[in-house]
Amino acid sequence: MIQLFNVTKSYGGESAAVKDLTIQIPKGDFVYVTGASGAGKTTFLRMLYAAEKPTKGQILVNNQNITRIRSSQIPYLRRKIGVVFQDFKLLQSRTVYENVAFALEAQGKKRYEVSKKVYQALKEVGLEHRLQRKPLELSGGEQQRIAIARALVVDPLILLADEPSGNLDMEVTLDIMELFKKANARGTTVLLATHDHSLHQRFPRRVITLEKGKLITDQQSHHS
Amino acid sequence: MLENIRYFFRRAIRNMQQWPLLCSAAILTMAVALATVATFFLVVVNVEQLAANWTREIQVIAYLEDAPTARELPGLFAKLENFPEVEKVKYISPSDAMARFKSRLADEASLLEGVDRNLLPASFELMLKAKFRNQDGIDRVIERLDNTINVEDLRYGQKWLERFNTFVGMLRFISLILGSFLIFAALFIVSNTIKLTLYARRDELEIMALVGATMRFIKIPFLLEGALQGLLGGVVSLGFLAISFHLLIKRSLTSFWLTPTDLNLLFMTPGQQLMLVIAGVMLGILGSLTSLRRFVRF
Structure with a gap:
């Protein structure tokens, strides 16, 4: 599903953001990417949805080499990938419904299909009663759930989450982890970047640890 | 779509x-x-x-030394109308000129009583075609006129135009x-x-x-x-x-x-x-x- 071969990304400075990473992530895996801030977690995720190009090495996503992807092909890669951010990245001027519908509309889905899927996705995250609200009228946890609904509404093969609980308290974080686990149970490969160790202690899964851009440990967990 | x-x-x-x-x-x-x-x-x-x-009003007026006779007139007309620069030719006989002068004097027309009807010179008024309504066109018409008829005096579009x-x-x-x-x-x-x-x-x-x-x-x-x-x-x-x-x-x-x-x-x-x-x-x-x-x- 996701394969990295000797991937290095440097921004021209002395030290590279990501150094010589070789990682294989099979389909349906749930992986924590941990490390202190500046360890290269965000760069790692950004390369997977082609927001950054590696300086060296090759990346394969779903058997497609995305290091040589043409920019006109990037949208089609991103349609297979849902991304969730620490700052939610919601459109404040749009309603909850419109925010989620945006992802489907951008893919050119038909209107009746959009409304059905948006409703389902919002129901999935428990916010179907908030359709017409604006994001700022909602709590942080609710906003993140909308962002997750937007990422999942397109049935992505891969879900990337960059510090999704960075701005949220533990109770809300646990709700959100449930959503990720549910998506994973349906077959979506989940990569979750976090510096919060309590998460993988609570929900043990494979953990990839980065330090100064290098892979230092890759622990498989033995959850059932 | x-x-x-x-x-x-x-x-x-x-x-x-x-x-x-x-x-x-x-x-x-x-x-x-x-x-x-x-x-x-x-x-x-x-x-x-x-x-x-x-510029529509640009015209060349040629005053003639002698008024042409009725027999000469059609020939002259034809010649002038054949000038490539000319759009329209109008002949003003001495009596036409006098009549015009009189009408301009209006109330003072009586001043002209007893004056010879042929005192004023005959003239041709040449209207130019649009693209010749400039100095160059006027110069060419004047040259042609000089070679065609006996002109006593010429009037044409003012310099300021x-x-x-x-x-x-x-x-x-x-x-x-x-x-x-x-x-x-x-x-x-x-x-x-x-x-x-x-x-x-x-x-x-x-x-x-x-x-x-x-x-x-x-x-x-x-x-x-x-x-x-x-x-x-x-x-x-x-x-x-x-x-x-x-x-x-x-x-x-x-x-x-x-x-x-x-x-x-x-x-x-x-x-x-x-x-x-x-x-x-x-x-x-x-x-x-x-x-x-x-x-x-x-």
């Missing part, structure tokens, strides 16, 4: 409603830019019309340069205004790219929005021009400065009005296109 087009229109209109201030700023900028260029155009068109009106023509030519040249400069300035301002509206919506552009919208899908609503704003800008500028032309300029100029019969000020023809609106649409599209390039990138 139809679904997409409907979606693009919905998005474009939605965007405009969402940012009413920025949207009206863009429309007004374009309206002002278009109105400025169009005003310039109207000035040139009207000055040219004025020039054409005045020649200078006026030079002025019109210069005006046309300056207006071309200034006009293109204005259009570029307008494009620059419009593109910057649109850049501002895009800057306000950079999150939206970023998220669209993130969720897998194609370049075309991202750009089309914005181009459409630019086109709609351009359309509105064009209509506003046209309305503004029409109102100010009919209410202010035409009324005041014709009543204070020039007699109404002297000059009928021209407004844009329907075709030119359509061109102005289309120019607005193009301006909007071009403005959006140049600024989108900066904001939408993968």
Whole structure:
């Protein structure tokens, strides 16, 4: 599903953001990417949805080499990938419904299909009663759930989450982890970047640890 | 496809409603830019019309030493009418000239009683074809006249008319340069205004790219929005021009400065009005296109 071969990304400075990473992530895996801030977690995720190009090495996503992807092909890669951010990245001027519908509309889905899927996705995250609200009228946890609904509404093969609980308290974080686990149970490969160790202690899964851009440990967990 | 087009229109209109201030700023900028260029155009068109009106009166009058006899007259007429520069020839016999003189004297006509009816010389009035209504054309006609008939004296278009023509030519040249400069300035301002509206919506552009919208899908609503704003800008500028032309300029100029019969000020023809609106649409599209390039990138 996701394969990295000797991937290095440097921004021209002395030290590279990501150094010589070789990682294989099979389909349906749930992986924590941990490390202190500046360890290269965000760069790692950004390369997977082609927001950054590696300086060296090759990346394969779903058997497609995305290091040589043409920019006109990037949208089609991103349609297979849902991304969730620490700052939610919601459109404040749009309603909850419109925010989620945006992802489907951008893919050119038909209107009746959009409304059905948006409703389902919002129901999935428990916010179907908030359709017409604006994001700022909602709590942080609710906003993140909308962002997750937007990422999942397109049935992505891969879900990337960059510090999704960075701005949220533990109770809300646990709700959100449930959503990720549910998506994973349906077959979506989940990569979750976090510096919060309590998460993988609570929900043990494979953990990839980065330090100064290098892979230092890759622990498989033995959850059932 | 139809679904997409409907979606693009919905998005474009939605965007405009969402940012009413920025949207009206863009429309007004374009309206002002278009109105400025169009005003310039109207000035040139009207000055040219004025020039054409005045030069229509250019004619060469040849006073003859001896009035031709009735038998010579048709031959002379034919010769003069054959001049390639000449449009119309009119013969004024000495008695015609006297009659004209009398009518001009009006109440004082009695002064001419007892004066010889053939005192005034006979003359030919030569009207020139439009493209020869200049110094060059006049010179050529004079040369031909000298070779054809016995001319006692010549009168022709005053020197100032020649200078006026030079002025019109210069005006046309300056207006071309200034006009293109204005259009570029307008494009620059419009593109910057649109850049501002895009800057306000950079999150939206970023998220669209993130969720897998194609370049075309991202750009089309914005181009459409630019086109709609351009359309509105064009209509506003046209309305503004029409109102100010009919209410202010035409009324005041014709009543204070020039007699109404002297000059009928021209407004844009329907075709030119359509061109102005289309120019607005193009301006909007071009403005959006140049600024989108900066904001939408993968």
